[in-house]
Amino acid sequence: MQDLDVRLQQLAHKRKSLPEHAEIESLTKDHTQLRDLLVAAQTEESDCAREQTKAEQDVDQVRRRAARDQERLDSGSVRSPKDLENLQHEIASLARRQGDLEDVVLEIMERREAAQARVAELTERVASLQARIDDATARRDAAVEEIDREVAAVTKEREVVAASVPADLLGLYDKLRAQYGGIGAAKLYQRTCQGCRQELAITELNEIRAAAPDTVVRCENCRRILVRTPESGL
Numbered sequence: 001m002q003d004l005d006v007r008l009q010q011l012a013h014k015r016k017s018l019p020e021h022a023e024i025e026s027l028t029k030d031h032t033q034l035r036d037l038l039v040a041a042q043t044e045e046s047d048c049a050r051e052q053t054k055a056e057q058d059v060d061q062v063r064r065r066a067a068r069d070q071e072r073l074d075s076g077s078v079r080s081p082k083d084l085e086n087l088q089h090e091i092a093s094l095a096r097r098q099g100d101l102e103d104v105v106l107e108i109m110e111r112r113e114a115a116q117a118r119v120a121e122l123t124e125r126v127a128s129l130q131a132r133i134d135d136a137t138a139r140r141d142a143a144v145e146e147i148d149r150e151v152a153a154v155t156k157e158r159e160v161v162a163a164s165v166p167a168d169l170l171g172l173y174d175k176l177r178a179q180y181g182g183i184g185a186a187k188l189y190q191r192t193c194q195g196c197r198q199e200l201a202i203t204e205l206n207e208i209r210a211a212a213p214d215t216v217v218r219c220e221n222c223r224r225i226l227v228r229t230p231e232s233g234l
């Protein structure tokens with residue numbers, strides 16, 4: 001039963017310390033960071049889109065006003081030299097303004113394209129990271145499933161063994177196991193307790209030798225249950 005309990009402890013430890021746990025944690029951290037960068041790039045892209053629409057409307061407005069002025073000039077309805085001069089002056093000033101606003105549009109478009117490229121790059125990186133997380137998760141799940149299958153088999157085996165052990169001895173064993181780092185019973189091997197690795201005193205060995213086979217004997221030193229075998233050196 002002690003061997004089975006050690007096996008269960010090892011399986012629990014193996015389950016907890018699968019390398020996939022750390023791998024998934026680290027990949028998830030990277031994924032979260034990249035997602036944040038992606039959201040920032042998407043926000044930048046939509047901000048640029050809004051700015052571009054606004055700047056294009058500004059250009060349109062100036063263009064329409066210039067066209068109106070040009071029409072008035074071409075129609076010949078403005079006669080006074082002073083008004084004509086003002087109109088020509090305004091048309092020239094609107095042309096300059098339109099040029100400036102078109103530069104603004106171009107600058108926004110460049111920023112927008114850069115943001116779009118960044119969104120595309122980050123989307124790809126997030127997807128590839130997600131694929132690696134999915135792969136590691138599948139590997140972890142398979143490993144956990146295999147361990148759980150073995151845990152179930154060992155647990156069943158333990159139940160069978162436990163059924164053959166008297167209740168009070170089982171209680172003592174479980175109590176000692178909880179108290180002494182999972183080892184409640186140890187083999188007596190060549191006069192040495194395998195629980196604490198101490199060689200037993202002659203008087204103690206004599207007592208054990210004299211004890212009936214079904215007497216529960218315990219290590220004088222660590223108090224664990226001692227299991228006698230042909231190799232105990234008695």
Ligand SMILES: [Zn+2]
Pocket residue numbers: 193194195196197198219220221222223224
């Ligand atoms: Zn001992």
